[in-house]
Amino acid sequence: xxxxxxxxxxxxxxxxxxxxxxxxxxxxxxxxxxxxxxxxxxxxxxxxxxxxxxxxxxxxxxxxxxxxxxxxxxxxxxxxxxxxxxxxxxxxxxxxxxxxxxxxxxxxxxxxxxxxxxxxxxxxxxxxxxxxxxxxxxxxxxxxxxxxxxxxxxxxxxxxxxxxxxxxxxxxxxxxxxxxxxxxxxxxxxxxxxxxxxxxxxxxxxxxxxxxxxxxxxxxxxxxxxxxxxxxxxxxxxxxxxxxxxxxxxxxxxxxxxxxxxxxxxxxxxxxxxxxxxxxxxxxxxxxxxxxxxxxxxxxxxxxxxxxxxxxxxxxxxxxxxxxxxxxxxxxxxxxxxxxxxxxxxxxxxxxxxxxxxxxxxxxxxxxxxxxxxxxxxxxxxxxxxxxxxxxxxxxxxxxxxxxxxxxxxxxxxxxxxxxxxxxxxxxxxxxxxxxxxxxxxxxxxxxxxxxxxxxxxxxxxxxxxxxxxxxxxxxxxxxxxxxxxxxxxxxxxxxxxxxxxxxxxxxxxxxxxxxxxxxxxxxxxxxxxxxxxxxxxxxxxxxxxxxxxxxxxxxxxxxxxxxxxxxxxxxxxxxxxxxxxxxxxxxxxxxxxxxxxxxxxxxxxxxxxxxxxxxxxxxxxxxxxxxxxxxxxxxxxxxxxxxxxxxxxxxxxxxxxxxxxxxxxxxxxxxxxxxxxxxxxxxxxxxxxxxxxxxxxxxxxxxxxxxxxxxxxxxxxxxxxxxxxxxxxxxxxxxxxxxxxxxxxx
Numbered sequence: 001x002x003x004x005x006x007x008x009x010x011x012x013x014x015x016x017x018x019x020x021x022x023x024x025x026x027x028x029x030x031x032x033x034x035x036x037x038x039x040x041x042x043x044x045x046x047x048x049x050x051x052x053x054x055x056x057x058x059x060x061x062x063x064x065x066x067x068x069x070x071x072x073x074x075x076x077x078x079x080x081x082x083x084x085x086x087x088x089x090x091x092x093x094x095x096x097x098x099x100x101x102x103x104x105x106x107x108x109x110x111x112x113x114x115x116x117x118x119x120x121x122x123x124x125x126x127x128x129x130x131x132x133x134x135x136x137x138x139x140x141x142x143x144x145x146x147x148x149x150x151x152x153x154x155x156x157x158x159x160x161x162x163x164x165x166x167x168x169x170x171x172x173x174x175x176x177x178x179x180x181x182x183x184x185x186x187x188x189x190x191x192x193x194x195x196x197x198x199x200x201x202x203x204x205x206x207x208x209x210x211x212x213x214x215x216x217x218x219x220x221x222x223x224x225x226x227x228x229x230x231x232x233x234x235x236x237x238x239x240x241x242x243x244x245x246x247x248x249x250x251x252x253x254x255x256x257x258x259x260x261x262x263x264x265x266x267x268x269x270x271x272x273x274x275x276x277x278x279x280x281x282x283x284x285x286x287x288x289x290x291x292x293x294x295x296x297x298x299x300x301x302x303x304x305x306x307x308x309x310x311x312x313x314x315x316x317x318x319x320x321x322x323x324x325x326x327x328x329x330x331x332x333x334x335x336x337x338x339x340x341x342x343x344x345x346x347x348x349x350x351x352x353x354x355x356x357x358x359x360x361x362x363x364x365x366x367x368x369x370x371x372x373x374x375x376x377x378x379x380x381x382x383x384x385x386x387x388x389x390x391x392x393x394x395x396x397x398x399x400x401x402x403x404x405x406x407x408x409x410x411x412x413x414x415x416x417x418x419x420x421x422x423x424x425x426x427x428x429x430x431x432x433x434x435x436x437x438x439x440x441x442x443x444x445x446x447x448x449x450x451x452x453x454x455x456x457x458x459x460x461x462x463x464x465x466x467x468x469x470x471x472x473x474x475x476x477x478x479x480x481x482x483x484x485x486x487x488x489x490x491x492x493x494x495x496x497x498x499x500x501x502x503x504x505x506x507x508x509x510x511x512x513x514x515x516x517x518x519x520x521x522x523x524x525x526x527x528x529x530x531x532x533x534x535x536x537x538x539x540x541x542x543x544x545x546x547x548x549x550x551x552x553x554x555x556x557x558x559x560x561x562x563x564x565x566x567x568x569x570x571x572x573x574x575x576x577x578x579x580x581x582x583x584x585x586x587x588x589x590x591x592x593x594x595x596x597x598x599x600x601x602x603x604x605x606x607x608x609x610x611x612x613x614x615x616x617x618x619x620x621x622x623x624x625x626x627x628x629x630x631x632x633x634x635x636x637x638x639x640x641x642x643x644x645x646x647x648x649x650x651x652x653x654x655x656x657x658x659x660x661x662x663x664x665x666x667x668x669x670x671x672x673x674x675x676x677x678x679x680x681x682x683x684x685x686x687x688x689x690x691x692x693x694x695x696x697x698x699x700x701x702x703x704x705x706x707x708x709x710x711x712x713x714x715x716x717x718x719x720x721x722x723x724x725x726x727x728x729x730x731x732x733x734x735x736x737x738x739x740x741x742x743x744x745x746x747x
């Protein structure tokens with residue numbers, strides 16, 4: 001007896017014990033949520049973000065306990081617009097007194113007046129590291145609010161690293177709620193169109209939502225091993241809703257198709273077994289492919305990409321687990337209900353409409369028309385489709401990457417409006433460079449201090465640096481020093497980047513570079529962004545190269561065909577390239593501002609993390625359609641159906657479910673275009689566009705045309721497939737009767 005695959009074994013157990021399987025699944029979800037909530041999440045620390053020279057600089061500062069501390073600035077202005085007077089001075093004194101009493105505060109600076117005299121600013125330095133400050137910011141905000149309440153004629157506001165980050169976090173949470181509000185109704189409508197039954201619609205949504213819940217809990221637990229960079233929730237929702245519904249959809253459609261063909265001759269348990277052996281296997285394979293593809297992000301050696309990888313892998317694997325366990329059990333219960341209704345209808349003399357159900361699974365007129373070019377004129381279809389995809393990909397060669405920082409975020413976020421008002425009044429706070437110095441030669445400390453003074457003098461004469469005297473801090477033993485140089489230009493401005501280049505390439509070699517034993521490096525917001533982008537560019541070829549190799553090997557292992565493996569890699573590259581090209585057109589060229597009304601900050605450059613994340617995720621998601629569609633083709637070809645007919649029938653039978661899955665994915669991804677953060681807009685747009693292109697051009701035009709032209713070479717070097725095709729050809733040649741599962745595939 002042939003050994004059953006694991007998917008069939010698990011599905012069979014769930015089908016035979018549906019109550020236990022369903023209870024077990026929801027017990028697992030509850031356990032994940034409870035444990036995750038109990039242990040909490042561990043956020044990435046400052047040192048987890050260190051890369052390049054900026055990372056080395058932070059290491060030097062940390063050794064001397066001179067790392068940059070989080071600062072909050074309380075701004076006091078007269079609502080009438082008049083210059084700050086006695087009332088503003090009194091409010092500033094009140095703020096300072098209140099802040100000094102808080103245990104979270106390290107020091108409070110004297111009030112500083114803006115250049116136009118209309119604003120007083122009190123700078124408050126918090127204790128602890130910058131990323132920890134957000135947890136302790138609320139008492140400061142409360143005191144600022146109290147001072148505002150006491151002075152209704154004044155405007156008392158607070159802005160700083162922690163308060164701005166808190167505002168961004170709140171915006172992310174609100175955005176997730178908005179995304180859910182958009183996604184759920186459209187997904188519900190799509191599933192209603194596909195199934196026409198609320199019960200069947202409820203299954204994909206129930207499993208997708210429960211998978212997301214379990215993944216959220218598990219990600220909190222895993223964060224104790226791999227800290228979260230704050231992107232986990234967004235990715236789990238983004239990917240979880242898409243693949244959770246898709247995997248369930250693939251399984252459901254196959255079970256319904258088999259039910260329609262059986263016309264009541266097979267039990268619900270047997271039908272689930274067939275679905276498990278076909279679509280169930282495809283789901284497991286595609287889920288593992290997505291997880292393994294995403295794992296290549298670990299090669300980027302970056303905490304953000306590591307968090308993205310962990311979140312994606314967890315939610316995809318949980319979604320696969322739900323389709324292997326809870327889904328077969330739910331389908332058996334639904335199948336039994338349908339059988340009871342059919343038996344009742346038969347007993348009453350009514351006709352059971354099995355045939356109508358079967359017809360609903362066939363290719364509709366729209367899809368027949370869409371597939372006609374590839375079937376009738378494969379050469380022309382292939383050439384034109386590939387040229388279109390190449391044309392869409394061309395703009396990607398002019399992609400300009402940059403780190404999307406505070407300057408690029410939506411100004412609809414209140415905290416960023418406050419941040420802008422602060423920087424308008426005090427432009428010296430816009431950007432800073434932190435020069436960290438470690439003196440490894442105790443006898444040269446006087447020379448280090450002299451070199452630092454020379455550095456400060458050079459900076460103050462350069463127009464890209466502030467005229468404000470630099471701040472210098474030194475450890476008691478004089479071994480480690482940190483000098484802060486202000487730059488009165490936006491973080492992303494050319495002037496800010498020019499100042500960093502001038503500092504690193506010119507000023508430092510001519511000052512500290514001449515001191516024997518002095519080890520120095522530059523950090524700060526501009527340096528961190530610059531080094532982060534350089535680090536990503538260095539890792540991009542490694543990740544992409546490994547991903548291409550992995551995709552080829554996985555596809556070869558699944559289908560046993562080097563031809564399909566190579567074709568899959570090429571088609572994925574086409575899909576990714578075209579989506580990148582459209583991202584450049586809409587965001588870098590600014591078309592998104594015209595079409596969607598996006599703010600300029602969301603355009604004119606592509607987020608530095610976007611290409612690498614999208615490349616990996618799109619390759620993984622493309623495997624969903626590749627595995628599902630090619631599995632149907634291979635299934636028919638192994639039964640002796642000629643390759644040409646197997647391609648037409650396989651794609652035709654999967655067309656409706658692929659379309660439905662694509663609509664769900666596009667809906668989920670497109671909803672992220674309406675979020676506030678520019679990076680999420682770009683990711684959502686790219687994923688939505690790529691899925692559309694993959695479903696309607698790659699899988700309907702290019703793939704069938706290529707496979708039809710390749711013929712039996714599609715399966716090279718599979719001996720098993722060659723034998724199956726030879727037997728099918730012999731049977732066709734001798735006009736032997738075709739029976740069993742092959743019969744319904746022939747036309």
